Amino acid sequence: MQFTPLKIEGAWSISPVRIEDERGWFARLFCEQEFAEHGLETRFVQHSASYSRESGTLRGMHYQKEPHPETKLVSCVQGRIWDVIIDLRPDSPSYLDWLSLELSAEEGMQFYIPQGCAHGFQTLTDDVIVHYLISNFHAPDAAGGIRFDDPAVGIDWPSPPTVISPKDLSWPILSRERQVFETAGYLEF
Template identity: 50%
Template sequence: MIFTETKLKGAFIIDVKRLEDERGFFGRAWCKREFEQHGLNANAVQANVSYNKVKGTIRGMHYQVAPFAETKTIRCTSGAIYDVIIDIRPDSPTYKQWIGVELTEDSFRMLYVPEGFAHGFITLKDHTSVHYVVTEFYTPGAEGGIRFDDPAFNIEWPIKPSVVSEKDLAHPGYREITLTK
């Protein structure tokens, strides 16, 4: 695997190192040892799938608070997404900064999201599926969210949203959230 740290401290883009031949390619998409060699949390406890019917579907911006904060490794398994993360760690040098990364079924690219980040995406194609590996069990009451269009961050979504859940629309602005439970 090829690990590239982003401008956000602790967040990585992970590309599959491909061993190619006439059949196609083979590559490793997960290796506990390689994650640990890069100082990343490799203690996966749960894998989740998100299927999205319509292009322009927004999911986010979600996070879990300590002591249930989680890291996520995200890959788009069909279709395409624009994946966005925001550093919401008050003591971080990249606090309140965000990045967006296009993940597609053809790229096999993944995004590693450390604890203390809000995460969300918009689908760029109909019938898009996203696979998450997370390091903490989902804990009701420990989840939080920030509006995807919060002016505190000015996220530049590449397309206009067409579907946003009532729950995601009800997320407060950043100034209104509490990062501990």
């Protein structure tokens, strides 16, 4: 595997090194030893998947508050997505910065997303399947989100969303969410 650190601290792209022959190819997608050598999470307690029918579908921007923050390892196993994170860690030099990677089934690159980041994606093709390895059990009471079009962040999405859930449309803009964070003590991730 090829590990590449990204501009948001703790975020990585992880690309498979494929061994090819007449049958096709083989690649390792996870190795506890290699992840540990890079200081990355090695314990993933949940493996989830999402399916999106239409190109332009937007899911996000989701995160888990303390005491249930999540590290995610995201891959697109069918189709293509534009995957995005926002750094919500106030003590981080990249606080409120966003970062995107294009993930596809063809290339097999994975996005390692550290705790304290909101995550979402937009599908670039129809019939997309995304897999998530998640380091913590889902805690509904700790679930949070930020609007995908929050002007304080300014994510430049590939296109206007064609499908988005009512829940994702109802997330507050960051200026209001920050007041909620500060009031509830959620600024520590």
